[in-house]
Amino acid sequence: ACLDRIRQHDSQIGAFLKVMDDKALAKAEQVDKKRKAGEPLGKLAGVPVAVKDLLCTEGEVTTCASKMLENFVPPYSSTVIKKLEEADAVIIGKTNMDEFAMGGSTENSALGKTRNPWDTSLVPGGSSGGAAACLAAQMVPLSIGTDTGGSIRQPASFCGVVGLKPTYGRVSRFGLIAFASSLDQIGPMARTAEDTALFLEAISGHDPADSTSADVACPLFSKTVDQPLEGLRIGMVKEHFGEGLDGDVEKAVREAVKVYESLGAKVVDISLPHNKYGIATYYIIAPSEASSNLARFDSAHYGHRCDEATMLAELEEEKAALTAAGDEVGLKRMDTSLIRMYRKSRAEGFGPEVKRRIMLGTYTLSAGYYDAYYLKALKVRRLIREDYDKAFKSVDLIVGPTAPNPAFAAGSKTNDPLAMYLEDLYTVTANLAGIPAISVPCGLTGSGLPVGMHMQAPALEEDRLLRAAQ
């Protein structure tokens, strides 16, 4: 049924980069045999799952929606893929995303366009845009996303589904192609809080293969998700309801908070004074780490390689021109063929946003600027984290909008990177602090678009988030 649904609708939505029909059907049959034989079944037995295309999947092309990795077939599977297989889930396909997870609309994909199922003239959000769109279009019930600064939560908000960014370390990053390693987390996306709880349970847990994986027991979220929360204290951040927030989004969130109040929750006004530096801090730390992580794509170890004959011919031509001009300095400065291979391959393989991030990150890490930018950003990151520690002394959850606006028109922000970065206003600070956060649908705008409510909790309190969401 899921495959039929994909066949029927994905030509208009573009959620999938690849559908693994045969493998999915074979796995479904295998699980069904187990069921008939009365063998024990995994937590997600027979449930179709879509996976964002930056989790290494053995034997399947894993692209990060980049020309750089268009033909990359990993020789191993990420821990999350293995866990899904062990849980008897049916992996049905790989979803589209912003290239290397850099973006907020999925328009940075080099391999395809994804549109919002609520209105196909709008973006689905990003970078996990395909992951959110395939849920909203009811093509699959569960979908894996990743979140470095909001990439699970913002598309969940734009597409009217649930998306949870776990505590840093809750889910293994082994086999996840890295964007910014100190911020990246893999997380569950689904249509209900209950499904999200079971899904998180299946993919969480300590993994010795990821040195940042938290060595803590994983609670059975699905067993407690229905239990009400007594005496819940909800913090509303005053800085979150200021300039830049769309009126309809604000209204929907405030009305949702009233529902919590009517159920007995207490609303407390709080302040996160360093929140306003979130975007600036994130857009120094994330590109810095990206510039380092993406250095491995040199066309020798990984990734697209330029045509060598053309590259060598170009070098010869340059050499001839410099020789004819008697330019000794120019000749000395010429690339070796190895360096030219790296440069040309990377110039061809990476898209404009990825190049922008590599340049920003290389700059902020360079001698002379490191202290002024990168080190300063690390210090502000600490202040942002301390704001949360203080706030969570007086509240259990922090609630606000997930994104400043509902889904926007395709093309409307592609020429304005800063406008795109401001999409992450409310989400990046959870990554900087390493805490868990969820986006849940909380109503519609006047024109009928979904609005997401953002809830943040202290580290390892996903259970609280899921119960509140339910």
Ligand code: GLN
């Ligand atoms: N939109 C943010 C960025 O472009 C977040 C991306 C993400 O979470 N992967 O960096």
